[in-house]
Amino acid sequence: MRSRPVIAIDGPAGAGKSTVAKELAKKLRLLYLDTGAMYRALTLKAIELGVKPEEEEKLARLASETRIEFDPTGGRIFMDGEEVTDRIRSPEVDKVISDYVKIPELRRVMVQKQRELGKEGGVVAEGRDIGTVVFPEADLKIYLDASPRVRALRRWRELKAKGVEIDLEEIERDIIARDLKDSTRKVAPLKPAPDAIRLDTSDMSVDQVVERIKELMER
Numbered sequence: 001m002r003s004r005p006v007i008a009i010d011g012p013a014g015a016g017k018s019t020v021a022k023e024l025a026k027k028l029r030l031l032y033l034d035t036g037a038m039y040r041a042l043t044l045k046a047i048e049l050g051v052k053p054e055e056e057e058k059l060a061r062l063a064s065e066t067r068i069e070f071d072p073t074g075g076r077i078f079m080d081g082e083e084v085t086d087r088i089r090s091p092e093v094d095k096v097i098s099d100y101v102k103i104p105e106l107r108r109v110m111v112q113k114q115r116e117l118g119k120e121g122g123v124v125a126e127g128r129d130i131g132t133v134v135f136p137e138a139d140l141k142i143y144l145d146a147s148p149r150v151r152a153l154r155r156w157r158e159l160k161a162k163g164v165e166i167d168l169e170e171i172e173r174d175i176i177a178r179d180l181k182d183s184t185r186k187v188a189p190l191k192p193a194p195d196a197i198r199l200d201t202s203d204m205s206v207d208q209v210v211e212r213i214k215e216l217m218e219r
Contacts, residue, residue: 004122011144014151021126032074035127040088060105131193143192
């Protein structure tokens, strides 16, 4: 039995999961586990090695062989010893990640890795199937959402701050397309867990969302 809590934060791209989960983990002194970053790292590696989404056995083997680690804060991610924190957030990865993460064997391997990281508790885990698949017995489940336009604007600002020039409308179209792919895939589709508490972050600051979740945890 876990002695420390597991907080599961689900939701679509751009809803604020990463920022909120990271800040919440910091305030509660828990480990921040970004499962989406793990899938992004593996997608990046597959792209670089030329492994296609339809090559399911190769992808599963690649997932098993790849070493993915976080620093103590969970804010930096390393793949096979190399930091890939910024590279996994590229538009190139954004466009194809949904084609990779829907592969059943790939997800099976990744879920095992994620459960191993959180088996002792004491984590704030975020992703797209945390409360439904990875940690269905989490102590608190939150589903964050926001309008596609708000989410696109957040992503646009994030990329612009890194010097990446991309059209806002293109980002919004990609987000809507990804939502459709993620919510209709056969394996671990994007959806709130039945017992998740839904929060619309469209008009909320990060601090407001974090404080709201803290209140819910204290209850």
